[in-house]
Amino acid sequence: MEFKSEYKRRQDEVERGLEDQMEILEGKIPSELYKSMSYSLMAGGKRLRPVMLLEFSKFGSWDYKKAMPLACAMEMIHTYSLVHDDLPAMDNDDLRRGKPTNHKVYGENIAILAGDGLLNYSYETMIEGMASENPGYVLALREISRAAGVKGMIGGQVDDIKNEDVNIDIKTLDSINERKTGALIKASVLSGAYFSELDQDKIKNLEAYSDKMGLAFQIVDDILDVTGDVEKTGKKSGKDLENKKTTYPSVYGIEKSRKIVDGLYEKALINLKKAEADTEFLVKLTSFLCSRDY
Amino acid sequence: MEFKSEYKRRQDEVERGLEDQMEILEGKIPSELYKSMSYSLMAGGKRLRPVMLLEFSKFGSWDYKKAMPLACAMEMIHTYSLVHDDLPAMDNDDLRRGKPTNHKVYGENIAILAGDGLLNYSYETMIEGMASENPGYVLALREISRAAGVKGMIGGQVDDIKNEDVNIDIKTLDSINERKTGALIKASVLSGAYFSELDQDKIKNLEAYSDKMGLAFQIVDDILDVTGDVEKTGKKSGKDLENKKTTYPSVYGIEKSRKIVDGLYEKALINLKKAEADTEFLVKLTSFLCSRDY
Structure with missing residues (x-):
């Protein structure tokens, strides 16, 4: 099957999972809050993190559908971080996923609370889904909570704020990228791997895979910030x-940045293949992520 | 022993628990983020919610100290909600616990991320502490996550924003209070009760107790907003x-509001005593909460 339709099928599955989670809240919370949360959560997007999480949850003998609460939570965490990131006191962005940002539509106060709401609801969702007998579920939950936190994504965001108008070296830049974007990508891979109860060696390999993927993903994002088409x-x-x-393109230029992405892609594939599982879709996904134009 | 010193001893225990949790982060997250989180979390405060949670965790046969991660998390959740509530886009407050509000010291962007950080760290803390063999721990975790969320506190905050410049009826006011303040108070009681593995009847009684206490606590807060001394x-x-x-004092006046608090106090005590446990300290605490001047 073609990659696009394979991806679409998985994306739709996540979409339905998110719809189910939002449906639980409908009519039970203030309608403005519901609308604001839905507006950002159901705004499309690639659903990359949950798609990856579910894919790695298929590596073991557990029904991957039981990982859906983790996958949905991952997307909620990603979305809340965007809603807060777009606020006037932060990046002050007007546009996100082709639509006005949350605070532009619902006001700053509701946008702050909708972000808080999505973060908290991600945990509610994961905790409700914990009935599963799979001991890997709790390890996955722990992995996600760490990645989303101050040692992970939030810490990266703070350091990223300071990465303006100053020159930072590549080591510092890598450390920011690793946490700001890399942490959630890595957690998507590893929480799936924990859910699948893979052994330590395989998890180490997937950690190496996700480190490279996370960095490549961020560099492509930074390239797209220079060359990208707002329509896409x-x-x-x-x-x-x-x-x-400071970004990879600002330091190395576009062409060399692309070469760095290619190098990361090659190395990531080697690690991925060591998983000794059906990685056919993941290989295509990795290739797509490194060559995407949106 | 006198109530004040009994309370102080418990407050100090919580203080040490929070210090331990913050120490884990020291040097491992951006220093500005660490300072901003500490600034608000370690700013004193009554520590009412964690003190209550730990007290109700003593009712069963489990070592109540294993409930410390839940207690600390409760205070982190309460604190993050204050940090976000004080933001210019929300209540725009300059003063909290006698000190400049978080964003006044660290800027709005860091205050938003410190709030997010405290919320996420509350879950990290609870999840790390989950090693305990006590099945009541997970029920407590679930209770807290629901209370803190959009059906609980966050939903109450959204409706409270709309409770400005408009007249609302007492039923709507009660519904706001129940969620905005009551939800965390109730969760402090119930999560302790779950941790103690109390039976359903006792939990029902404590639910009734906490409903009354939560409302009384909010009415006293609203009375203090009229009569209170900023120094205290x-x-x-x-x-x-x-x-x-719209508040109880705005609808009923101060004197009648105080009588309503007295009535709630009397009823709360009846429910509390049905717990058939050592409630000596909790009786004094309930009395203090209904008659406090800070």
Whole structure:
């Protein structure tokens, strides 16, 4: 089957999972809050993190559908971070996924609370789903909570704020990328791997895979901020230059950055194949992520 | 022993628990983020919720100290909600617990992320502490996650925003209070009760107790907003009148509001005593909460 339709099928599955989670809240919370949460959560998007999480949850003998609460939670965490990131006091963005940002539609106060709501609901969702007998579920939950936290994504966001108007070296930049974007990508891979109860060696390999993927994903994002088409990316381009941010393209230029992505892709594939499982779709996904134009 | 010193001893225990949790992060997250989180979390405060949670965790045969991660998490959740609540886009407050609010010191962007960080760290803390063999721990975790969420506290905050410049009836006001303040108070009681593995009848009684206590606590807060001394409360008075908010004092006046608190107190005590446990301290605590001047 072609990659696009294979991806679409998985994306739709996540979409239904998210719809189910939101349906639980409908009519039970203030309608403005419900609308604001739905507006950002159901705004499309690639659903990359939950798709990856579910895919790695198929490696073991457990029914991967039991990992759906983890997958949905991952997307809620990603979405809340975007809603808060777009706020006037943060990046002050007007456009996200091709639509006005949450606070532009619902106001700053509701956007803050909708973000808080999505973060909290991600945990409610994961905790409700914990009935599963799979001991890997709790390990996955722990992995996600760490990645989303101050040692992971939130810490990366704080350091990223300081990465404006200043020159930082590549080591610092890598450390920011690793946490700001890499942490959730890595947690998507590893929480799936924990759910599948893979052994330590395989988990180490997938950790190496996800480290490379996370960095490649961020570099492609930064390249798209320079070369991207707003019609395709759904967000304004040229922001990094405007904010004088250090990025791979700002340091190495576009062409060399692309070569670095290619190198990461090759190495990531080697690690992925060591998983000794059906990685056919994941190989295509990895290739797509490194060559995407949105 | 006198109530004050009994309370102080418990408060200090919580203080040490919170210090331990923050120490784990020291040097491992961006220093500005660490300072901002500590600033609000370690700013004193009554520590009412964790003190209650631990007290109700003593009712069963489990070592109540194993409930410390839940207690700390409860205070982190309470604190993050205050940090976000004080933001310019929300209540725009300058003073909290007698000190400048978080965003006044660290800026809005860091305050938003510190709030997010505290919320996420509350779950990390609870999940790390889950090693315990006590099946009541997970029920407590679930109770807390629901209370903190959009059906609980966050939903109450959204409806509370709309309770400005408009007249709402007592039923709507009660529903806001139940969620905005009551949900976390109730969860402090119930999560302790779950941790103690109390039977359904006792839990029902404690639910009734906490419903009354939560409402009484909020009415006392609203009375203090009218009559309180900033030196004691640590926050500006007269805000509800300024924002034309409907409260018990605005509807019934101070004297009748105090009588309502007395009535709730009497009823709460009857429910509390049905717990058939050592409630000596809790009786004094309930009395204090209904008659406090800060």
